[in-house]
Amino acid sequence: MISQNSIAQVFETARVEEVIGDFVQLKKAGSNFKGLSPFSDERTPSFMVSPVKQIWKDFSTGKGGNAVTFLMEHEHFTYPEAIKYLAKKYNIEIEETERTDEQKEAANTRESMYLVSEYANTYFQNVLHKTDKGKAIGLSYFKERGFTEETIKKFQLGYALDEWQAFSDEALKNGYNIEFLESTGLTIVKPDKHFDRFKGRVMFPIHSMSGRVLGFGGRILGNEKKAAKYLNSPESEIYHKSKVLYGLYFAKQSIAKEDNCYLVEGYTDVIQFYQTGIQNVVSSSGTALTSEQIRLINRLTNNITVLFDGDAAGMRASLRGIDLILEQGMNVRVCTFPDGEDPDSFAKSNTEAELREYLTENAKDFIQFKASVLVDEAKNDPIKKAETIRDIVNSIAKIPDQIKREVYIQECARIMDISEEVLFSTLAQISKKEMADANKSYKQEQKAFQVVKSEPKPTAKINVQYELERKIIEILLLYGATTEQFEDLVLKEDENSGELVLEPVIQEARVFEKIYLDLQEDEMQFSDEQFKTLYYSIIDKLNQDDDFSTRHFINQLDQDMATVVTNILMEDEKYNLHDWERNQITPKEKNHSIAQLVNQTILSLRCYLIDQKVLSFQQETLNENSYSKSIMEDVKDYVGLKMLLSRKLGKVIG
Structure with a gap:
């Protein structure tokens, strides 16, 4: 705890x-x-x-x-x-009691899998740094790759002993369940035995964006022909390789700061770049790039630079990944390295300044890159050249932004020496075909369902009382402790005419006191249970604490109530999503007329409740099918009160 x-x-x-x-x-x-x-x-x-x-x-x-x-x-x-x-x-020391075996056992499946993965990560690091075999084999390998001790510890690199059950037996001895060792893929379980998946491999832990260990990549160091060079954890409840990018946990802040992300292919590419001084780099870990991975980057930046080695076949296969990036509306550049070099080797043999200079000078936009790769293949063959141009236009068609599409069409026309009109016509044909295919697919899907005609659904009615109660909670949260000058209109007899007239009376009070007294006066109760709970809780806090803070208040609530409060407080903030100022529109701040807002809300609620009371009287009369003088007198009184409140609100009622 x-x-x-x-x-x-x-x-x-x-x-x-x-x-x-x-x-x-x-x-x-x-x-x-x-x-x-x-x-x-x-x-x-x-x-x-x-x-x-x-x-x-x-x-x-x-x-x-x-x-x-x-x-x-x-x-x-x-x-x-x-x-x-x-x-x-935030480097805060946590005070807690040690978890018991019972608490460990009671943890849910996902948490148990995370615990096993964290244990494995610590175990592999300890083997690397604290055992003779780990130092002689694993640590030596990493140092041969040029990784410093600091880098090795930063990326939490490790080593799995070249023994069939070394890790699994140690984990079981420490109380970890074989079920979770198997579900994380760390242990392979057979009917009569179990053994380690990553036997004899150097280990690369794969982290989530927040730093949790999701799985591992292991590289074999021997020359076994039957064994895969790299082996990844299998898909599990916590590890989905298509939704994870290696190195993102370490790179996320630098990506946001630099407003660019370098995308490489392997673990060592990421680590070598990071060690050289370029930290905004991630890897798809040898798998084909997916839309989910691209969206992870898109949260941090709109710019991706894809880095390839000199392998032409590999570059051509990776062109599909560029189209996926374009579909997400992102800006993509491509940089290749000289023959025989890859991001790992090039970063290792160059300083940070040299590496940055090379990337700046050699990064091309995707049109230039795609043209250079495909044109070399087409050479003097007109048919292949036509196919190349169509391939490039297909990529441009993926871009959702119309202005960008037009700019890239112009660039393609210049590079490929072809008229813009032809390219725009081709782009229109591609877009038309995609639209037709989409419509065809949609119609086929619809045929699978029986069409049932139904009456149009009635428009949902607004729950006035709910909205007004919600508004009261919002006012209390935002301005509850504020002191305001409230103007109330009080009925007084005119000295000359003898008629009753409304005269203004100024009263100074804190907002929460005004609301509480007004609601108490009419003995009004909240109809929504969550609002009712929040109302009394806020009033209590404001009474006790002169320095009431919504931040502290929310932190003391359970998750459900905290969500309710957040929804209330952030409702109006959605208008800031639109750039009003850029269009010279300045929305009026609510706190310019807090007293008026309080009065209008309370009076509106009182008017609404009077209407509901009158309706209930009418219904009562209809049900009894009789005339009741007492009910009619009550109705008359309520209508008179409604007239008075409406005058205060400045409304005209018929």
């Missing part, structure tokens, strides 16, 4: 914009930050972070909360894991 003091210190120290900034590229939007949703596939930002309120809201999925809830949603952390992650990020 983590102590309350440690939890309070974590909440006090952690900054939501810094935590989320490790996973999402955030851009300033007024007093807030905005970015692409990490929970959905989108190209227009719908994700907002409020540094003032220390909360976030994803308008595409409806999710929201504080720094802890973000980690729980995005990284699937448990609450304690999220606290520990933040403590590690």
